[in-house]
Amino acid sequence: MKTKDKIKNISRELFNIKGFKNVTLREVATELSISYGNVTYHFETKNQLILSLYEDMLKETVEIIKTFDFGNLLKSILDAPKITFEISLKYLFFYVDFIEIKRSYSALSLKIEQDNNARKNGYLNILKQLQVQNLLRKELTDNDLDYLMDLSGAMRTFFFMNLNADDFLNPNLKNKYVVYVNNLIFPYLTEDGMKKYKCYK
Numbered sequence: 001m002k003t004k005d006k007i008k009n010i011s012r013e014l015f016n017i018k019g020f021k022n023v024t025l026r027e028v029a030t031e032l033s034i035s036y037g038n039v040t041y042h043f044e045t046k047n048q049l050i051l052s053l054y055e056d057m058l059k060e061t062v063e064i065i066k067t068f069d070f071g072n073l074l075k076s077i078l079d080a081p082k083i084t085f086e087i088s089l090k091y092l093f094f095y096v097d098f099i100e101i102k103r104s105y106s107a108l109s110l111k112i113e114q115d116n117n118a119r120k121n122g123y124l125n126i127l128k129q130l131q132v133q134n135l136l137r138k139e140l141t142d143n144d145l146d147y148l149m150d151l152s153g154a155m156r157t158f159f160f161m162n163l164n165a166d167d168f169l170n171p172n173l174k175n176k177y178v179v180y181v182n183n184l185i186f187p188y189l190t191e192d193g194m195k196k197y198k199c200y201k
Contacts, residue, residue: 003032003034003038003042004042006032007028007032007039007042007043007049008049008052008053008056010028010031010032011023011028011049011053012053012090012091012093014027014028014031015050015053015093015097016091016092016093016096019093019096019097019100020046020050020093020097020100020101021097021100021104023046024046025039025040025043025045025046025049026039028049047105047107047108050101050105050108051105051107051108051111053091053094054091054094054108054111054112056091057087057090057091057094058115060087060090061084061087061119062119064080064083064084065122065123065126067083068080068126070129073126073129073130073133073135074130074133074135074193074196074197074200075196075200077126077130077185078178078182078185078197078200081177081178081181081182082174082178084156085174085177085178088156088160089160092160095156095157095160095161096160096161096163098157098161116153120146120149123149124142124145124146124149127140127145127148127149128145130193134190134192134193135189135190135192135193135196136185136188136189136190136193137188137189137190138190140188148184148185148188151184152181152184152185155180155181155184156181159177159180159181182197185197
């Protein structure tokens, strides 16, 4: 593994355990038994390192939509949290320290907002397809769907922000998350959509 990747991996683990504010680049160097200069050669600042980790997380998240079966969109949407759960745990500090990261790094905060808007546009098209397929209520406007996506994002962040140490020992944590996220869409489904949802469960 390249040194740059080792730095990112150990930093991500330390950020997840201690919180990004409590980890320095010097500590990362110590953990890897390399010089501080070696770390700053690859990442001059912690800001650069966090931005690189964010871009890695974004790439992994974007890949999810490529797996969608557009012939069975509802199942694809309901399956997505199973994948996002693993990614969210991998980059847990982005959820736990979300407010602090936004406050500390204005450039990254702006990028997160722009990326979220772009991703929401993609999911908006998917939700509209569900309306065409008579699985999502047709009276829902673009504003309604936008609200639904914002609510979903907030719920996901809230879920991970409120985990405690004991939760990680729970073998049903992933299933709990999937149900927690997917239950949000249920009231917005048509009668046919609700039947398919219940069959999926």
